[in-house]
Amino acid sequence: MPQDIISVVNQKGGVGKSTTAHALGIGLANKGFKVLFIDLDGQGNLSYMLNADMQKSSVLDLLMRKAKINDVLQHCQRADLIASTPMLAGADSIITATGKEYRLKEVLEDVISKYDYIIIDTPPSLGILVINALTLAYSAIITAQADIFSLQGISQINETINTVKQYCNNALKIGGILLTRYNERTLISRDIAETLRKIASQLKTKLYKTTIRENITIKEAQSTRQDIYTYAPNSNGARDYQEFVKEYISIPRG
């Protein structure tokens, strides 16, 4: 079995989910682990960063049982990927049959044991795709930005996680909350980080020690479709994510 299956979640967009999924997965691959990425967001940001072949069958074909696992698995430079498609935007009206929460888990049953880590990027919603991601996962990482709307959204995602835990996946754990795009120079950021720490403990989870600073190099790396460690190994972006990978694997799951 894999060491971990991680869903990166937050129903808010622009809070660093795709960036974190990518940097965490590549960071783990760089440490020698075998990694599978799954891109469940129709925007396809993670697939883009990994230079996916978008002509190939997607995760939606797999979920609808129109394609077999070997038709959708892509072997990227450092890791494997099951890519997204813009059609995922309609998933909530397509995937409706009884047992719909378990689709992803079912279709991946035969391959998950081949990987050390499976990293799932999710769309900014609380729909069926996020539920499928959480039903398969062992851990959820909530990414959040230091703003008031992020704080408000966290109890909502926490409720979804608890519902999935109760009905579909009692092994699911919130790994923690990762503060991203952090600007340490502003007072409001520091205040919000403090509030976030309190919220995390109320939700019986934690704020990761590592925070990811706002760093333009991260955007530059993405626009050249390189990972942050290759593009700018000494940047704050690379350092912060490297630190996060180290922190993540140092924490025993459970």
Ligand SMILES: Nc1ncnc2c1ncn2[C@@H]1O[C@H](COP(=O)(O)OP(=O)(O)O)[C@@H](O)[C@H]1O
């Ligand atoms: N630490 C960071 N510093 C600067 N820009 C970032 C950082 N993390 C993410 N971004 C940028 O913010 C935007 C949203 O990030 P993304 O990972 O796509 O969020 P989400 O997947 O939650 O929508 C992207 O343009 C990305 O390049």
Ligand SMILES: [Mg+2]
């Ligand atoms: Mg995204």
